[in-house]
Amino acid sequence: MKKFLIAVSALTMLGGAAISSAQASPSEDLKQFRAYFFKKFPGVKLQDYANGIYALDATRRFEWEAMEEFPPYEDGVEVGKKLFNKYDLGSCFQKGGIGIKQYYPYWDKKTQKVRTLEQDIMACLKKKGVDTKKAKIGWKKGKLAAISAYMAYTSRGKPTSVTIDPSKASLNAYNKGKIFFYAKRGQLNMACADCHVYNAGMLIRGNLLSPALGHTTHFPVWRRKWAKKTAAKKGKSGPLDGFGTIHRRYGGCNKQVRAKPFKAQSETYRDLEYFHTYMSNGIKLNGPSVRQ
């Protein structure tokens, strides 16, 4: 109970910032979310937000474009494509699984829960009789992320099109995600919004904080940090090293404010993804993409 009260008070303290009260509709939230960022960064167009900090800083953009010339994820996406075809994953999805990522996550009426792309991929693998443990397919990185990256790649250019189901249960999940986003947590007592809304565009040590608007368009992401870490651990580099799903990043961000991370694909993170992705509706997908 105490946690919920804290969360609510965090909301009321916002005083007309990025969102309206907890009872407002998702479409109202979206309008206010965009208005906030448009005011904060005049001159940055809605579609530019898909590039995160590279829409805000020319110097960093120069380095990023240099990396994207021969993107480090090219080979990884090829691996994802091979796996996708090997396990015949297309047959589980609409349109053969090509160009459909913009609809994720969605409200699953059957389970009455938010459903993510990673969950549907896993479910398909299990349906095809793949022993995911033996094949070493986990939730946050590696092969699953590669398959998700391939599906993201085929969906490039499609505008984010998440539908918030109007049912009470769905709105409840949406609001839980919204509250999570704005609630402070961890020893550092920071909310997602602290970095990515109120301080977006500011420096935190040597890094620029990305705006939450447009956040989800480039996932799964190829992080140079993850690639370096994985290669160091294994002793050699592989094509999937830098990949990570959005839940991998949620966990990392929570750890950074010294909060205990939730498990990938936990209901908490799925609800967060529901709210978070909806806030980028309309912005064209451009994943996978290189990030720090």
Add this chain to the structure above:
Amino acid sequence: MQRRTFLKGSLAGTAVAVAVGAGLLTPRAVLAAWPKSAFKAKKIDDALAKLFGTADNTPSDKIAIKAPDIAENGAVVPVSVKASLDGVESIAILAAKNANPLTSSFSLGANALPQVSTRIKMGKTSDVIAVVKAGGKVYSARKNVKVTIGGCGG
């Protein structure tokens, strides 16, 4: 950006056409040609003397250095040098505060344009120095690049 669509094409499998083959290219015998003493030099003047025969150089505003003002990752700093001088024979890139300042040197053939782009390692914040030999004379330009450490994102 058009770049994205282009990448899709390359991944569609029509990628890079490559020639198989013995005798495709015969790089020069490396040990003879590689300017070892220039690369091992610890001071800028020594490196230039070993490379160009002289450490003398004239600062020129006809050499454009494109490099980030602040490099997020000192291990991969993109540097582009473009000279609008006549008769450019070679371009060298140095990182002033590296233990061995000379990072690379490029000899231009007859039809090459006087520009190169590469990525270098920088141990710390310092000037990136581009030295260009053109028409028998040596010119230079500098640009300061700050090298940072990562923050909460890194």
Add this chain to the structure above:
Amino acid sequence: MASKTIKLRARAKGDTVTVKCLIKHPMETGMRKDKKTGKVIPAHFIQEVVCQHNGNTVLTADWGPAVSKNPYLSFAFTGGKPGDSVSISWVDNTGDKDSASTKIK
């Protein structure tokens, strides 16, 4: 047969051909220590890169270990047209080498 280490692109725009390549190579400086064994990791870096157009050398690069890992190189030249051949070859300090060629698009 694809080159193992070289990704190469050559594009013509008017009279100028721009070549971009990415080479997979550790570019080890010889100044790092293996964290587990404490031993110095030996220097292993590309020393020379030769770039040719239709068999003529356009650019020769001499590199030291301060060139980044998985090095990138871009340069441009005149007198090339779509369909011509551009090739890149490198040699490192251990004698390893590789080469690749492509057609200008």
